[in-house]
Amino acid sequence: MSESEQPVDLKSYIRLCAVIFLVVLCTTSAMIAASFSDHLGSGWTGRVTVILGIAVINAFLVAGYLMHLLSEKKLVYTVLCFTVFFFIGLMGLTLWAMGNFPVGTINH
Amino acid sequence: MQSNVQQFPPNRTEEADAHADHGHDHGHDDHGHHEHHEPGFWSKYIFSTDHKVIGIQYGLVSLSFMLFGLFLMVMMRWQIAHPGVPVPVIGPLLAAVLGQPAAHGIISPELYNSFGAMHGTIMVFLGVVPLAFAAFGNYVVPLMIGAPDMTFPRINMASFHAFYLGGLVMLVSFFIPGGAAQAGWTSYSPLASTIPTDGQAFWLVGMVLLITSSLLGAVNFIATIIQLRTPGMTWMRLPFFVWAQFVTAFLLLLAFPPLEAAGLLQLMDNVAHTSFFLPTGLAVSGPVGQVSGGGSPLLWQHLFWFLGHPEVYVLILPAMGIVAEIIANNTRKPIWGYKSLVYAALVVGFLAFIVWAHHMYLTGMGQGIATFFQATTMIISIPSVVILTCMFLSLWGGSIRINTPMLFALGFLPMFGIGGLTGLPLGLAAADLYLHDTYYVIAHFHYVVAPGTIFALFAGVYFWFPKMTGRRMSEFWGRVHFWCSFVFMNLVFMPMFAQGIKGMLRRMSDGGVNYSAAKVPGVIDTLPGTVMELNTWILWAAVGLGIAQIPFIINLFWSISHGEKVKSDNPWHATTLDWQTPTPPPHGNFAHEPQVVRGPYDYSLPGEVNDYTPQSETGGKSAH
Amino acid sequence: MEIPYTVKNRPDTGIYNAKLGVWLFLASEVMLFGGLFSAYVLLRVGAPEGHWPHGWLDVRFGTVNTILLALSAITTLLAWAACKVREFGKFKFFHGCTILLALMFLGIKSYEYHDKWIHYEIQLKDGTFADGHLEEQDDKQVVLHGRIVKDEKDLYDLRAQKDIQLGEVKIDRASIVKMQNYGPWHNTFTAIYFTLTGLHALHILGGTLVIFYLWGPGSKMYKTDPERFTNRIEVSGLFWHFVDLVWIFLFPVLYLT
Ligand code: HEM
Ligand SMILES: [Cu+2]
Numbered sequence: 001m002s003e004s005e006q007p008v009d010l011k012s013y014i015r016l017c018a019v020i021f022l023v024v025l026c027t028t029s030a031m032i033a034a035s036f037s038d039h040l041g042s043g044w045t046g047r048v049t050v051i052l053g054i055a056v057i058n059a060f061l062v063a064g065y066l067m068h069l070l071s072e073k074k075l076v077y078t079v080l081c082f083t084v085f086f087f088i089g090l091m092g093l094t095l096w097a098m099g100n101f102p103v104g105t106i107n108h
Numbered sequence: 109m110q111s112n113v114q115q116f117p118p119n120r121t122e123e124a125d126a127h128a129d130h131g132h133d134h135g136h137d138d139h140g141h142h143e144h145h146e147p148g149f150w151s152k153y154i155f156s157t158d159h160k161v162i163g164i165q166y167g168l169v170s171l172s173f174m175l176f177g178l179f180l181m182v183m184m185r186w187q188i189a190h191p192g193v194p195v196p197v198i199g200p201l202l203a204a205v206l207g208q209p210a211a212h213g214i215i216s217p218e219l220y221n222s223f224g225a226m227h228g229t230i231m232v233f234l235g236v237v238p239l240a241f242a243a244f245g246n247y248v249v250p251l252m253i254g255a256p257d258m259t260f261p262r263i264n265m266a267s268f269h270a271f272y273l274g275g276l277v278m279l280v281s282f283f284i285p286g287g288a289a290q291a292g293w294t295s296y297s298p299l300a301s302t303i304p305t306d307g308q309a310f311w312l313v314g315m316v317l318l319i320t321s322s323l324l325g326a327v328n329f330i331a332t333i334i335q336l337r338t339p340g341m342t343w344m345r346l347p348f349f350v351w352a353q354f355v356t357a358f359l360l361l362l363a364f365p366p367l368e369a370a371g372l373l374q375l376m377d378n379v380a381h382t383s384f385f386l387p388t389g390l391a392v393s394g395p396v397g398q399v400s401g402g403g404s405p406l407l408w409q410h411l412f413w414f415l416g417h418p419e420v421y422v423l424i425l426p427a428m429g430i431v432a433e434i435i436a437n438n439t440r441k442p443i444w445g446y447k448s449l450v451y452a453a454l455v456v457g458f459l460a461f462i463v464w465a466h467h468m469y470l471t472g473m474g475q476g477i478a479t480f481f482q483a484t485t486m487i488i489s490i491p492s493v494v495i496l497t498c499m500f501l502s503l504w505g506g507s508i509r510i511n512t513p514m515l516f517a518l519g520f521l522p523m524f525g526i527g528g529l530t531g532l533p534l535g536l537a538a539a540d541l542y543l544h545d546t547y548y549v550i551a552h553f554h555y556v557v558a559p560g561t562i563f564a565l566f567a568g569v570y571f572w573f574p575k576m577t578g579r580r581m582s583e584f585w586g587r588v589h590f591w592c593s594f595v596f597m598n599l600v601f602m603p604m605f606a607q608g609i610k611g612m613l614r615r616m617s618d619g620g621v622n623y624s625a626a627k628v629p630g631v632i633d634t635l636p637g638t639v640m641e642l643n644t645w646i647l648w649a650a651v652g653l654g655i656a657q658i659p660f661i662i663n664l665f666w667s668i669s670h671g672e673k674v675k676s677d678n679p680w681h682a683t684t685l686d687w688q689t690p691t692p693p694p695h696g697n698f699a700h701e702p703q704v705v706r707g708p709y710d711y712s713l714p715g716e717v718n719d720y721t722p723q724s725e726t727g728g729k730s731a732h
Numbered sequence: 733m734e735i736p737y738t739v740k741n742r743p744d745t746g747i748y749n750a751k752l753g754v755w756l757f758l759a760s761e762v763m764l765f766g767g768l769f770s771a772y773v774l775l776r777v778g779a780p781e782g783h784w785p786h787g788w789l790d791v792r793f794g795t796v797n798t799i800l801l802a803l804s805a806i807t808t809l810l811a812w813a814a815c816k817v818r819e820f821g822k823f824k825f826f827h828g829c830t831i832l833l834a835l836m837f838l839g840i841k842s843y844e845y846h847d848k849w850i851h852y853e854i855q856l857k858d859g860t861f862a863d864g865h866l867e868e869q870d871d872k873q874v875v876l877h878g879r880i881v882k883d884e885k886d887l888y889d890l891r892a893q894k895d896i897q898l899g900e901v902k903i904d905r906a907s908i909v910k911m912q913n914y915g916p917w918h919n920t921f922t923a924i925y926f927t928l929t930g931l932h933a934l935h936i937l938g939g940t941l942v943i944f945y946l947w948g949p950g951s952k953m954y955k956t957d958p959e960r961f962t963n964r965i966e967v968s969g970l971f972w973h974f975v976d977l978v979w980i981f982l983f984p985v986l987y988l989t
Contacts, residue, residue, distance in 0.1 A: 010822070013813040017806040024802045028983075032791060035988035044786075044989060051984045058980050066809050067973045073746040075334070076755050083759040086362050086461045087766035093477070094410045094770055097465055098778065100474030256733035259749045327756045335737050335749050365760045369767030373927065380916045382923035384771065402783070402920040407774050411767055696733045 020065055027058045157261035158695055162268050163247030164576065166238050167569075173275060174235035174562075175657070180227040182650050187215040188619030189647040209287055220617035221290035222307065226278065228293030229311065232419065233318050234275050236561055240426035241360070242271070242325055244568050245353045247576065249329065251686035251693060252347050254338025254702040254724075259331040267324035274317030281310035292615065294416070297385030297408040301377045302392045312375040319368045322360045329357035338685070340704030344450070345723065347684045347708040348443060351450050352429030355457035356422050363418035363461065370411035377403075384408075406471055413464035421460045423557050424524070425453060427564030428495055431517045434567050435499055437682050438514040439506030440719050442709035445498040452491035452498075459488040469537040470544045478537045485535035492528055496521065512586030516567035519594050520560055527555030530605065545615070548608025551601050559597040566593075569664070574679045578691045579671030585659045592656035599649035603642040610639045619643050681720045683710050688722055739960045754967045758974050765978055768928055772985065775920045785921045786989070787890035788914075790844070794987035797840050798979065804833035805976045808943075808969040815962040820954055823965070827947045830972070834940040841933050848914040848922065852876060853887065855909040862901050863887050866913075874911070876901045925986055932982060935975045942968050 031054045040046045064070040069080075156162060183202070186195050192214060195202060199213020209219040246264070250257055258264045281288040286305025289295065300308050333354050337346070346354075373384040381399060385408045388401030436443040443449065465473065465481040499521060508514070530552045533539040543549060566589070574580050612620045612635055620643075624635040678687040685704070689697055702724045710721040736742070737749050745752070776784055811826035847865075854862040854874065864878010878901055881887060890896065912918060916926040946964055953961040 010810075010813055010817050010819065013810060017809060021802060021806055025799070028795065028798050028802075031984050031988055032795065035791075035984075048989045051988055052981075055981055055984045059977050062805065062973055062977050062980065066805050066976075067970055075745050075747065075752070079755060079759050080762075082358075082458075083362060083762050087762055089462050090366060090414055090763070090766055091770040091773065093462065093465070093480075094407070095773065095777070096480075097410065097468075097473055097477045098404070098406065098774055100477045101472055102474050105472050256735055259735060260753060261735070263753075323757075323760050327753050327760070330756055331749055331753045334745060335742050335752060336735070361756060361760050362763050365762075365764035366767035366770075369764050369771065372931065373768075373771060376916060376923060376927055380923075380926075382916045382927075383920060384775070384923060384927075400917060400919045400923075402775065402779060404774055404778055407771055411771070414767075698733055701733060 016065070020061060023061060024058060027054050027061075030054050031058075155265060157257075157265045159246045159250050159258045159261070159264060160576075160693060160697075162264050163243050163245075165268055166246060166271070167243035169272060169275065170235050170238040170243060173230050174239070175661075177227050177230040177235055178654055178657070180223045180230070182647075182654055183215060184220060184223050184227065185643075185647045185650045187220055187617060189643040191618040191621055206282065206287070215617075217617040218287060218290060221292075221615075222282070222288040224615060225289045225292050225295075225311075226282070229278065229289070229315075231557070232293060232423070233315070234271075234278065236423050236557060236565070237322065237419075238271055239565050240430075240561060241322075241329075241353065241356055241422060242267070244426060244430065244565075244572070245325075245329055245356075248572060248686055249350055249353050250332060250336065251575075251689060251697060252350050252684050253333060253336060253341055254685045254698060254704065255332060255336035256696045256698065258328050259335055260328050263324050264328050267321045267328065270317050270321035270324065274314045274321060277310055277314035277317060281307045281314070284310065294412055295374065295408075296412075297374060297377065297403075297405050298387070298390055300374060300408075301386060302390075302397070306378075309375065309378050312371045312378070315371050316368060316375075319364045319371070322364055326357040326361040326364075329353060330361065333357075338702050338704060341685075341723075342704075344447070345704055345707050347429075348432040348446065348449050348453075349426075349429035351453055352425040352432075355453045356425045358457055359418040359422050359425075359460060363415045366411045367415035370408055373411075374408065406468070409468050409471065410465070413467045414461075416467060417464040418460040420553070420556065421456055423561050425456070427520065427524075427561040428453075428499075430564045430568040430571070431499060431520050432502075433682075433684070434513045434517040434571055435502050436709045436711065437571075437680050438509040438511065438517070439502055440509065440711045441502070441506050442707075442711060443498065444501040444504070445494075446707070446709065448494055449498050452494040455491040456488060456495075459484060459491070463488055466535050466540070469540045482536055486532075489528070489532060489535070496525060496528070511570075512581070512583055512590060513567045513571035515587065515590045516563045516570065519590065520563045520567065523555055523559035523563060523597070527552060527557075527560050530555065543608060545613055546608035547604040547612050547614055550614050551604035551608060554601050554604070558601065559594070563593070566590075566660070571680070572686075573664075573667065573671075574674045574691070575686060575689075576692055577668050577671070579667050579669075579673055580679065581663050581667040581671055585663045589656060589660045589663070592659075593653065596649050596653035596656055600646055600653055603646055607635075607639050607642055610635060612639060678722075681718070683720050683722050684708055685723055688724055739957070739963060748963060750963060750967045751970075754970050758970065761974060765931075768924075768931070769981070769985075772924050772928065775924060779920065782885055783888055783919075785888050785890070785919070786892070788921065789925070789987045790847075791987050793840055793844050794983050797837050798983050800833050800837045800840075801976045801979050804830045804837070805973050807833065808972045812962065812965045812969050815954070815958070815965050818958060820951075823954075824947065824951075827943060827965075831940060831944055831947060834936055834943075838933060838936060838940075841929065845926075848926075851914040852878075852911055853914070853918070854903060854911045855884075856880075856903070857907045857909055861887060862903055864898060864901060867900070872905055874903045874905065874908070876903065928982060928986070932975065932978055935978070939968070939972050939975055943972065 031051050034040060034047055034050045034054065037047075040050060069076070153161060153165075156165075183195060183198070186193075194213035195215065199210070202210035202215070203213045206219065209216050209222070215223070246258070249255075278288070284306055286307055288305075288307040289300070289311035290303050290305065291300035291308060295308065295311065333346075333350060373382075376382040377384050377386060383400045383403040385405050386397070386399050386401060386403045387405060390397045390399060390401060432443055432449065463481060463484045465477065466485045469478060469481075503518075530548070534543055534549065534552060570581055570586055607620075612623075619640070620635050621640065624637065624640050674691065677689065677691045680687070685702055688702060690699070703726075704723045705726050706721065706723055708723060710723070710725075712719045713721050735749075739748060741748050807826045807829040811823050811830065814820075814822035814826055850866045852862075852864065852866050852874075854876070856862060860880050860882055861884050862876055862878060862880050864876035867875040867877050869875065877898060879896065879898055880901060886893065914922050916923045946961075946968060950964070951961070953964070
């Protein structure tokens with residue numbers, strides 16, 4: 001956004017920021033609520049899923065609007081897509097490997 | 109004009125700057141340099157931001173480290189061949205410098221382990237990577253793409269200094285009580301956290317610095333290749349060397365950070381006594397250790413090999429790039445299958461991230477995951493074979509010009525072939541269970557990196573030396589260097605295949621004597637005497653290999669001031685832009701922004717006067 | 733020849749050098765924290781039943797820090813926008829706020845660290861465990877503000893126990909088997925907690941230093957080359973937002989689950 005196409009107007013930015021801040025406040029409260037709520041079952045699995053889901057939304061807002069990713073160039077996307085893919089590979093395959101031992105052998 | 113350009117070496121004379129014999133020229137007399145002061149020694153050679161100076165800094169430091177790594181290895185080979193016998197000649201020196209671990213000039217098992225771990229670390233992270241990627245990449249890539257410098261010159265300098273510091277930390281660790289790291293270059297936990305030496309902490313700090321250096325370098329390379337290509341230098345007109353460096357940079361950028369993460373965790377284990385990689389109930393020589401436990405040793409292996417495998421492509425891709433340039437140049441025809449080469453390199457780069465656990469078949473992994481990693485490993489061998497095949501086919505029907513760079517490039521092909529093909533059995537779990545951790549593995553990866561990559565690097569040194577200095581290295585001594593290295597390399601590594609298949613394990617400070625039938629009579633099917641004898645054989649071959657480097661070292665330094673002067677800026681009659689600059693290139697490289705109009709390998713175009721048409725040469729027909 | 737595209741966008745890629753540089757750097761940061769988060773997941777999944785701590789960290793502090801960082805992310809964006817419309821005074825104001833918010837974040841973080849540092853678990857000879865904040869100690873006895881539990885497991889899941897009574901606990905030195913504070917060595921949770929938040933705090937510190945430089949001495953460039961200066965603010969802002977992004981995951985992962 002160095003030579004941004006349309007001239008920037010500080011006021012509209014402040015408005016956008018206020019909206020984002022409110023949304024972030026809401027999502028944060030929602031996470032805390034999910035963490036302490038009794039409706040999501042007694043175990044942690046359900047709660048963790050919900051909380052991380054909200055965190056992802058939160059992250060999307062920050063990356064998309066504050067970091068302008070939504071209006072960023074294809075080049076940047078491509079790099080980030082590969083990065084995220086490899087990150088998923090790293091975590092996913094490692095987890096898979098750690099869960100996949102022949103029956104009867106010790107874990108870890 | 110000479111006084112205000114930054115050049116290497118400093119004592120070069122005017123005449124060497126003679127005009128290109130090729131038609132177009134680049135305005136030698138108006139290099140476009142505004143008056144600025146002659147920089148002092150420090151800002152010119154130590155804190156330089158010029159990519160060429162940084163490249164040469166990297167080159168000299170990494171060559172020195174490689175020499176040191178070779179020295180460590182020869183010491184280890186002595187110990188393997190003659191366990192417990194004082195090292196001749198150098199023994200007293202070792203005893204004087206290192207004290208107890210080398211008492212009486214004998215290499216103790218602990219010292220052997222230190223040497224082994226540091227040999228691997230130094231060769232990989234302080235020798236080959238900085239030479240192949242940082243040195244050649246820095247010097248050549250901006251020239252090849254027609255850029256004035258790297259995108260971030262000061263970050264480039266920071267990268268070199270982080271590298272230098274990292275190397276220093278590694279060296280210092282030899283002298284601390286307990287000595288340098290002893291857990292192998294792979295530093296497997298819990299071994300790495302239980303050996304009583306702070307060497308491991310030094311190793312980790314050194315690695316964090318080296319990783320930082322590589323990351324800064326990788327960012328710089330990628331940004332340079334994407335942003336600074338000169339007009340007309342489209343992606344498919346990039347020389348293959350640039351593509352190779354581009355993929356390498358991505359491997360470093362994305363594979364190194366997980367190792368950095370792992371390094372930080374292991375540092376916490378060693379310094380803050382956490383238990384990231386230490387399991388519950390870990391017993392260290394008897395009693396259960398005073399650690400909280402709950403960690404996972406396999407986690408270290410995953411994070412390590414997530415870097416470790418891409419790292420082998422970091423070691424080999426730049427080498428392939430160098431060989432491709434030299435082959436095209438000396439066969440005087442376009443490289444065969446340029447597009448296949450490029451796509452193969454990209455596919456290799458991608459797949460390199462998802463094959464890592466083939467180093468871990470022996471950790472008791474389940475069938476599902478083993479199958480996955482076997483499949484990806486077999487698939488990744490395809491693009492590697494494509495690259496090698498393209499290079500072999502490039503030779504077909506060419507009027508091959510033999511010179512030292514070409515000899516080394518030609519030597520690379522079969523050596524890399526042997527290394528690559530012997531890797532296939534290792535990629536299949538059933539065979540690997542037997543071969544893992546034997547000398548077969550040592551032989552395999554050394555064929556890839558030692559006669560493979562290192563030959564390519566030598567080729568590169570001989571090839572670009574005239575551009576860097578305006579003089580050639582001696583052709584005669586170059587050939588002596590090649591043939592001796594070629595013979596001794598094979599004498600060193602070929603027997604290791606046999607030893608490994610016979611079951612000789614790596615990382616044994618007695619070279620396997622205690623398993624040998626020669627020593628324990630009547631034991632069946634352990635290492636027979638013939639396998640043991642090979643150790644002596646390899647020792648002398650390794651010594652010979654060391655001696656074979658002397659002509660190279662002398663040739664390198666002697667030629668800087670005494671080599672035969674080149675008569676033009678383009679002594680090899682090459683097509684790529686790196687040869688279209690003044691010699692050596694001044695600060696800023698090009699007098700005018702070059703305009704690229706054709707592909708990288710327009711050799712022997714029909715109807716042209718010369719058998720080469722530089723990328724910036726207008727007129728004539730274009731093959732691309 | 734000068735290095736091109738330091739300020740202007742390269743036509744075919746559409747961005748200037750430093751911006752590409754920072755995105756590449758952030759890609760490597762994703763992998764760095766990716767590796768650490770993978771370690772976190774593995775340690776947590778691999779922990780024996782009932783041994784992964786819950787409720788060890790104070791959600792209030794975490795929430796405040798989350799809000800502080802969110803605010804600082806916003807002031808960063810506004811500081812850039814102010815540069816963009818060439819309102820230097822507002823830039824100074826917004827980035828001044830950023831720096832203050834960052835310092836507050838670090839202050840709270842260090843208070844939390846201190847809180848763990850003086851929190852002790854003491855294994856007693858009778859098989860019970862004393863646990864709490866250290867009040868005072870001498871060579872005869874140790875005084876904690878905390879409680880005594882029969883089973884060490886009761887110390888793990890604090891969220892499952894509704895009514896935890898804390899009081900003064902006096903312990904004879906002679907009855908102590910092992911006394912250890914909640915430092916990184918305590919267990920894998922504190923280990924990963926200190927490592928992750930420590931590395932994150934280092935990032936905050938580094939980012940603050942850069943922003944401080946650009947706010948103070950480095951802002952001279954605004955007079956000579958405002959466009960380039962604006963780019964610098966943008967690039968440092970991208971880094972800052974990334975650090976915020978990491979916290980967005982650290983908070984739920986460490987405090988809420
Ligand atoms: C040029 C002469 C060389 C010789 C004679 C040599 C020999 C050896 C031997 C015998 C070992 C096995 C030690 C053991 O496990 O007991 C070894 C290990 C190793 N070498 Fe080399 N090597 C040479 C060059 C290189 C080069 C150029 C590289 C790097 C690219 C390299 C990388 C390694 C690595 C990574 C290991 C494993 C170290 C470890 O176990 O931690 N070597 N080398
Ligand atoms: Cu591998």
